[in-house]
Amino acid sequence: MIQHSRPTIRKKELESALTVMMSDNLANGDVIYEFERTFASYFDKSFSSLFVTTGTHALELILRHLNIGEGDEVILSSFLNVSPLQVITSLGATPVLVDINEDSYQICMDSVIDAVNENTKAIIVSHMFGNCALIDELSDLKVPVIEDASHGLGSTYRDRPIGSFGDYAYFSLSATKMITSGGAGGMIITKKRGIDNIKDLRHYDKKDNFIKRFNYYPTDLQASIGIEELKHLPRMVKVRADIASYYDNAIVESALAKPYSHDSECSSNYRYVCSLKGSMNIHECISMFERYEVQVARPVYKPLHHYLELDKNDFPNTENAYLKSISIPIYPTLQKAQADLICKLIKRIR
Secondary structure, three states: OEOOOOOOOOHHHHHHHHHHHHHOOOOOOHHHHHHHHHHHHOOOOOOEEEEEOOHHHHHHHHHHHOOOOOOOEEEEEOOOOOHHHHHHHHOOOEEEEEOEOOOOOOEOHHHHHHHOOOOEEEEEEEOHHHOOOOHHHHOOOOOOEEEEOOOOOOOEEOOEEOOOOOOEEEEEOOOOOOOOOOOOOEEEEEOOOOHHHHHHHHEOOOOOOOOOOOEOOOOHHHHHHHHHHHHOHHHHHHHHHHHHHHHHHHHOOOOEEOOOOOOOEEOOOOOEEEEEOOOOOHHHHHHHHHHOOEOOEOOOOOOHHHHOOOOHHHOHHHHHHHHHEEEEOOOOOOOHHHHHHHHHHHOOOO
């Protein structure tokens, strides 16, 4: 079976993890600090970073730092996984969902701007599938902008890395993201002051006062894997780009189309997502790949407006993407023979 997603773990990651395990210091923080420092330096020296247990926890800590709660509104796209929705609602805040652009599958900035009001306390801009949302269009808004860069590590927009545009950015480092820190993990980056306040919320123990804090502290073991993975990020982006180019040649002979990307962006190719333009529907397409033991999937399991039971007519582009988009395996460990088979199947889509 060709899996839809796979982690990329090398001998170096295993050796690094073994070194930490043999040290008997699995969670003393020294390696965590090194990972945070190297991750921040990927952007530039003006950034600070904070390593936490998951990307979901990273977003939660950012929103708590911004004192977002009951009566506050947070704008986000409906074409996302459910994690941000869980965080926003758990804080008692109100999620305000907007549609995506038809041609790019990225959050519609015109809809974001229209949705801003006096209750808006944050905007989450998710860079979907490794491509880039036009985040600079929000630069004049007086509302904190949080980049969901979970798909975008390694992507650039206007020659700047994704994650460096908003007031805050967060990354998931789960098993099949661009890099992983041992199967789970998250990272926060920001140029703003106050990272120590977020850091204070990360762990509850040995504090002089009592406020609501959490056990979102990761381990040195996780950090050791993340450090090694980050070293290989440029090469992994290059391999993904090569596979994407291979697929690009195949879809010319099929009834598939890729979402629009801008000349000023360079994708990490975290996902290879296409829309069905012919007679084959999403279920027929998935079944065809399954017959040849290739896992493909909807790129988003279920739009967020479905969970909230909102009117589908208010999200026409999201609905169309949900019904007609397919995510095809792309990851650095994909073998040439596997990519060849996938290309043959792509060409059968009509």
